[in-house]
Amino acid sequence: MDSVNDTKTALVTGANKGIGFAIAQGLGEIGFTVAVGARDDARREEAVGRLRASGVDAFGVALDVTSDDSVAAAAKEIERTAGRLDVLVNNAGISGRSDGGAQNPTTLDLDVVRTVLDTNVFGVVRVTNAMLPMLRRASSPRIVNMSSNMGSLTLRTGPILGAYAPSKSMLNGITAQYAREFADTHVIVNAACPGYVATDFTGFNAPRTPEQGAAIAIRLATLPDDGPRGGWFDDEGVVPW
Template sequence: MTSATTALVTGANKGIGFAIAQGLGRRGLRVVVGARSEAAGAEAVERLAAQSIDASAVRLDVTDDASVADAATELDDRFGTLDVLVNNAGISGAFDPVTWEQDPTTMDLDELRRVVDTNVYGVVRVTNAMLPLLRRSSAPRIVNTSSSMGSLGRQPGPVMAAYSSSKTFLNGITVQYARALADTPVIVNAACPGLVATDFNGFAGDRTPEQGAAIVVQLATLPDDGPRGGLFDDGGVVPW
């Protein structure tokens, strides 16, 4: 067990998650790539190590109680503590390939449940499993990767009934964690990376993964007097 600052990033084997791990690693943090596939996690670690980043992987499926519990036990055994948790893993759910929409009037409830299970319940599942480790840190940070598409005020982009609603739910959960942990060193916020070109959206975004990751990295390394319970993008607070 060392005194290095350790960060776990879920869904970090590709896209924004990989860029977040890369950004934190470049700041000198020891990063743990959370990935459902051991092979994908190992490949990401190899790419990070090639950049002289201290990286390792842990198998982690945010929708599986046993997988999350095993990952927490493994991190406890390896490091004994956790300083940063980035809940990045997420899915869009099925959408119309022509309109890019999820129509609430025809939405399949099982598909909605699948999206919420990953994007919201997965965050709660992982956060609660990792909190005992985070509480051992002197400056613990939790960042939930969200979206301004969950904003009730802005309502940007196409109608995405499952995805956007899950992010509204996630923003609400983020606030409740921040309130519950207000008197502790644990700082909790949500981040909006913007429309990033990844396989998540068919590479249709206008931002690079590195650009999208920047706000997450910033929130993950906030000073002790940093903001709590907010949703932020590059421009500052996102009203939602």
């Protein structure tokens, strides 16, 4: 095997902070070269610097998941820099604003819904489909979509958020459709639930660390070839849909 290119490469979107950074760190620690996907140039480069300082082989990729052009350019950048992609973790996500009843279903601001869907669902499709040509060339390609148990129609956890929660329900649905499409291929896709993690997303008011939240994503990113497909998992196992 070409020794220059036998290191697996993972792209983590929204990897400059929180759970995304912890996923990048965890994959780097087990030997992946990590592409840090993030919109903000300064934050992205700062994250890459922190990863490299801890011994992780990382490089930054400018990536706005709401932009077709940005996503296409990111795919070219990864191809040029690493020459391969083995793992994609679709972590970038937004909660959307909730002030003034914007996410109460009775006063739902449809512009907020559109904005949240554009990142949390359409962004995942944009990035996944742009990266698929590289992923299909990999020996054991894995796609992990970061969901939330707030998207579970069974559990119905967390506050009432009429844009964010359904965006994760739809993400779960599209994950299942990808899994069906990939059924006879070596591409394995699953959804991960990190639990309630202390990040700026939750105002740092939550019991779990980013590292704890990242663990399930890392596990799904490194599944064996006979691993589960099209499921939704957290640390405890299968999450009810």
